[in-house]
Amino acid sequence: MDSPESSPPASTSNASETAPVEDSPVFSYISNLSPLQPVKSSSVTQGFPGLNSPPLVFASPQLIPHKRAQFSRTSFDKLQVRLEDSKNSVTTDKGHGEQNIQLNTSIAASTEKSSDSNSSVDELIQSPSGSCEQVLEDIVNVDSSDPNFSFDSTIKKSERNDQLANAPTCSTETVENFRHELNSGITGELAVTHPFTCKETEDAQTELILINASASEKAMGQGDEVSVNCSTVGTELPANNAVVYRSEDNFMTELQNAKTGQAAPLDQSSHLLTGSKAFQNRGVRRRCLQFENAQHNIISNRLAQDTSDGEKPKTRFLETPLMPIDGKLYPQNTLNSSIKLPKPSGFGLHLNSILNTVQAGSAATINVKTAQWDCVSATTDGNTHETHACASDGSSLSLATNVVEPDNNSVTLNSNSNQSILGNKRNTEKGSGLEGTNNLSPKKKRMNTTESDDGYKRCNCKRSKCLKLYCDCFAAGIYCADDCSCQECFNRPDYEETVIETRQKIESRDPFAFAPRVVQHIIEQSPSVSRGEDRSNFTPASARHKKGCKCKKSMCLKKYCECYQANVGCSDGCRCEGCKNVFGQKGEYGMAKVFLAGEDSQETTDDLSAEKCEIDASRSHTYHIEFVNPNNLTPLTPAFQFPNHEKDGSAAWFPSGKHFQSPESGLTYASPYAMSSASHNISANNAVIPESSKESRHGNGNTVDELSAARSRSSLVWQGSPITPMAEFSGSKVPQEDVFEFGLSNTVQDDTPEILKDSPTPLNTVKANSPNRKRVSPPHGQPHEHTSSSSADLRIARKFILKAVPSFPPLTPCIDSKTLAVQPDSSPENRDDNK
């Protein structure tokens, strides 16, 4: 009632208020128009300070889409790819056509380290020209829904869907085709946008990120790849390279074709995109599985098809709408080059947020949205080439995205480096335990009450109207579902404007509010593995929360602790008292964990914690360090920015795409939403579909197992380098458990330079095994971890994990794509070398 806010909270400005009533497009429009956003200009400011980096990490979507459905189905988006710089864009031509589409993107970013973590962000953002940093803007957007894309300077965006064609980028034809296809077959839901930004920073560590997306339907095949070249980027310009892809199934395909056609690896950097279709709903879990199986490519179609195909399930995310507004926002941002967008929100939003964008010109960003989602995985093998983009000059990126379902949001991106992102908020799931169990079973189901099918949790908010971060749904960037037991809920598509405004408001305070909270640093692993498995990479061990917990009574042994809930150990950023986090106590992280491969690895668990620190410290040098600087952690810096904006916003999503490296360490963030969203769908518009399903949101049960689920959910994995730890796992399989946990959340990998320094892979070994185990088995506590955790993790999906990978990639920072491409795999070598 009336309580204070009677109505929807007004978000930010109130003025605008968006009452629910206002859903109408008009409002949206207005909203968009309104300068509010600028709020933080930060976005701009921060974000683009000039340059590069993206300020926004998450960016919420500014625009509001009206409904996704419309979009998606109707027309998709198109994909555009442009490369500005030297070349132009690549277009796709034709193609092969396979059904699968994959995108790989690798990005190399340099990580910089700025001094402080915190600052780092700012720095990034601010740095205007980025002095050192260049920003490349590469944007990749894949939206199905959104028509608009914006690129920076160079790039233009197509404005609307229709217009899209115009764009220079990809061949219009292709796009159109996509549309058709999409329309027809696909629901169109997927949109993936990844914003990436590459920056070079001083040192330039660059990170690469690869994302692969495969379409489910199509098949596995992977086959197609698309590569785009970016040339270098100019330093300043952000825009230089922008790539936008829209993927949809069809879309993807075509792209592929095109890609192939053109394919080229172009110059310095090339991008590969692989898109797969997204699946909608359900699938999350399944996706995961599939994911694994396919590794990157494959995604199960079913999901997509099933759900997606025709119907849209409900999505939590954005179903709604996007607002018409779009244009405006976009244009501005886009056009100008950037962006200006007020809002940065970036991470997933419900809605789609739109994001804003940004871009600023400078920074390079790539956005990927995925609407429906699927999973993203990187693929590599085949493609391998991946590329890298580097920024240096140009930066190239490769993204591969698979979308998975929204459900969990899992998106996995693999970067060579391996970063993953976890979702924002909590995992959520309550039932984790169950799930774990369930995982395997296909059916399973469901879980607890809390969760819904899709995997998302359902909230029970009574006084927050689901417009505050207290609400898990809202925090995750998704709309409340029917299953939610919330009261006076405004987190619904009908109130999209309100939701968006509120988001923006929140973001204005904390740009990373919707960003993934967990970052992983992973170590690289063997290349081969990595690719395929990416997901596996998760390493709980390496992952940590950005903000850290402040537990006083739970000793970080219960889910009250966000770190624990996310299945990650506490880091220096945590202010917990009496930390006994099974995944790692505070000190450890900072220290660097070392796992020795052989030696210590096993120990990991408990021992590790206490001892680790010590050990680590000492060894760390020797062995490896995982992760991240403590500093990084916390702050994480996220770097994301999102550029986008758009209405659809989608774009943003991935904002992260950007992978940002953290300046400091080079972490990368993925946008949470992105990830999550991705899952949700948010991505682009966010559409999230969260659930996918139609059915229920959550879970569906299905299939897949936990792992998959987990993966999917969270997982966005970026493969940066080849690293993937998985190797050990090898295969597909990844330990379930392990995976799960991690998987749950999205992960982003970070590269950490530091790591590089040392060792190569501690994690691998250890992690592979240990991580999970540690947790799990353990001694301590683990309570349920295995299972539950996994499940939990899944939930976490929302969260993202970032992994930092030091990986070698970095080594190359940026570098060329080619090199990278090759190298990545070689990672091992690198390691050795590094070592």
Added chain:
DNA sequence: GAGTTTGAAACT
């Protein structure tokens, strides 16, 4: 399912 505990989010 009600009630308690908990720590993040929000607010001051």
Added chain:
DNA sequence: CAGTTTCAAACTC
């Protein structure tokens, strides 16, 4: 930035 309040999930019973 710290202290307090609010909040909903996690947990307990």
